[in-house]
Amino acid sequence: MREDRYSKTKALIIRNFDLKVPDEPLDEGRLFEILADQIAHMIEFQMEYLLSLLYRNDVPEHKINFALSPQCPDPPNIAIAKLVLERQKQRLETRKSIEIKPIEDLDEELRL
Template structure:
């Protein structure tokens, strides 16, 4: 993932999931680990809030159900973290693609 996209993705995730060290640069693996830790915490403390966040992020409900099922290939917290990361990467790409040009004449 390119650096600008990674920074945008980190900012989006930090905003939604309250990652504390989001100001320091993350690699994609470190970001996935941070999300997974937060998701694991939310699964035990407030699963409804986690599912609400995922709904708000527009993550496919079928994918969420599969990630939470015993048939999933990896632990639920990690599968959900991957879904979140992938969705936020898509959002970051969209934001960067449609970034408006800077208007110099509007500066005060």
């Protein structure tokens, strides 16, 4: 179950941040390193796009602001990578806890 959650989290992060990952198995620590490197690049060259991604992924703005501030004990790319991983895990837990039932009387053409 934990492995399934990690696989889904990994897939979302790889897709959302367009990560280039090796063909070998990727544990959470290595995923974190690759994500942090990508975020460092984005901070330097694509800051607006990074902020847009964080917004679309529902990372709280006040946490982003703290991660980018001098008061944060971690470098900005590390702090933001932690926020991204944490938020993706929360999203998957929320999805898991909500059961969506199919609508039985939905017209066939609307099902497509």
